[in-house]
Amino acid sequence: MSDLRRSMLFVPGFRPGMLQNSTIYGADSIIFDLEDSVAVSEKDAARVLVRNVLQELDFSGTEMVVRINPIIDSPFGKEDVAEIAGVRPDAFMLPKADEEGIRILAGMLDEIEQKEGFEQESIKIFALVESTSAVLNLSSIVKASTRLAGIMLGAEDLTAELGIKRTLQGNELLYARSHLAMVCKSAGIDAIDTPFGDVGDQEGLEYDATQARSLGLTGKAAIHPRQVGTINRTFSPSPEEVIYAGKVVAAVKEAEKAGNGVFALDGKMVDAPVAARAEKVLRQAKLAGIEV
């Protein structure tokens, strides 16, 4: 699990200016999209453009992901991987993901990495789950490849399949989000929340992101650069959390010196899981540029 993957910003794969500027907004991960935002007639051009941009420009410091087309029932997905894996993006995102699709993608990457002499499993996979069956099969999906770095929820397709509307309240996503958080946490990978559709509504975005975070999701997709700041803020440790984590870590050091395993801080028990969480909060805060 990455320590900091709060925001993952989708960027249309056929817009050179947007691809070039994609890293300036502070997103932790950038997803160059070859799927939904690219018309069928533009698929090949976008694929070549994304490959060249990744090859020529310096994106160091940001995780670069390419969302390919579906790998089953579409010729494009495999062509996307074949064209782009050689320039070694950090990860591919597989839409409409299921176990079989993930295995096919992982198999292709095994071969390409071997042929190119890349380190094995250096290219990660993100699975985009957007159907009821995928949500129900998450426990299996998560085991489909050790390349999986995270799973993103795609709520548009999911709610369409369920025949329900997405709401600002978000109750319709309660089960899917909770289930995703549980499964990913147990597998030690990131659980990324679905995008918030109204790019003009910062308050709605903040509410939606806060809901997701409160259920245990670790980050959220952004579909417009304006969403990145709010998402990063919501998924960053709060000042109170950072202060408390600092206290915990200091107290743990003291307790270790004294030979105590479990102790109380401000009247609350501190044991190994609490200490580990505190250390993670401090690591995240540091990565997010928050003074620790």
Next chain:
Amino acid sequence: MRNALGRELPEYIAGYGEVRPFAGAFAHAGEINRKAVKVKGDWSSPNKVLDSLGGALEKCGLKDGMTVSFHHHLRNGDYVLNMVLEEIARHGIKDIKVAASSIFPIHQPLVKHMGNGVVTGLYAGYISGAVGEAVSRGVLKNPVVMQTHGGRARAIEAGELHIDVAFIAAPTCDEYGNMNGLEGPSACGVLTYPAADAYYADTVIAVTDNLVPYPACPIEITQEYVDYVVPVELIGDSAGIVSGTTRITNDPAGLKIAESAAQVIEASGLLKDGFSFQTGAGGTSLAVAAYVKEMMKEKKIQGSFAAGGITEYMVEMLEEGYFRTLFDGQCFDLKAVESLRRNKNHQRMSMSMYGNPSNKGAVVNKLDVMILGATEVDLDFNVNVTTNSNGLLMGGSGGHSDTAAGAKLAVVVTKLIRKRFPIVVDSATTVTTPGETVDVLVTERGIAVNPLRQDVLEKVKKAGLPVKTIEELKETAEKLTGVPEKVDFKDKVVAVIEYRDGTVIDVVRQL
């Protein structure tokens, strides 16, 4: 010879004269004498109205070699400059110098007059469109003199730019020459560009499409300066006058730049009660205003004034109480015109009051923060807004140099890369505004502070903003674009860039 910025200049330029080299932004803040104007009293008629422009040319004795002036409040909807030059050409008059406050694409017919010798000289604060291209190709006999808005007023007041006949497009005028820009089919708001022209030209002719009974009300340019009034069918195209196209940008990179610029302003410590501010009407510049407004709201700050070209957005800020007053040099849309009509806190300022360095105090001197644009910024923070990266004349200072010199904090906002060109370069193709008056450069890929402003640098760093050196920004840009080849100019000087004090800061050569 080289001027204080190291720009290579001829000592003498044919058609311009001896070159006074730029010696520093504040090197010539001395005394000047205002020109005395010869006035011929005329009690012969209670009515100054003439039948036609042709009649006006005869009446004022316009002849070969004279200088005629125009203002650009009608912007890209102005009919008057074209109309007058057509009449001058029809009268067989040659070798005319046109002193326009700015030239727009609508003035394309001027190219024809430049080509056939009717017009041989041009003064302007800003040139866009076909005329700029023609000048760059060497069509005009003498070099264009590019002035700042404040510099133009200074040159007219000092008699350096002598205007024989000022043609003032007047959206409303009475038969005795009282004008305003508020009413009529071609309403444009303030009439501030032609103020110096009216006061100092030998002859002043109002050209109007809205002749009203005496006295017009309100009056902006008053009767005692006006010789003749010529009614015409239409002085402009209202769609081009107040275009209403000035909106806050939606471009995420532009918004990011604007947000960073607002954070720089906040970090500078200038954002407090009494704050004064000017920004351009471009999408990114307006977005800076939007972010600044949010900060003012949060901090419960009321500013003293916002200045410059006024848009609907600035009117809203006035009406919502973010500023006590507006100083209006130009109305950009109908909301600004409407506000000027009914709000006494929406005030006019002439270009001399705005930016003249040689008067008893210009508005720019009271500016806290100015937001500026750029087509190039060099490693010394010199800014080019006159030519594009291909060396083509397509802009000019307008108020750029005036406000940069006056404001406590001059912030340039621009994308680091535009149309494949890096904006930060070793040496600007043309220098419009000297780096010593430019404090901060804000791009989407980082902020650079002029090393002359260590105080600002410290504050911006302390605020945790992403500060880079300007050299680092240049490297970042060049990594993406490569280093563009230098423009291949010919020897002929086609434009002389005068700084606001009348010294020559740079020249533009023929393409």
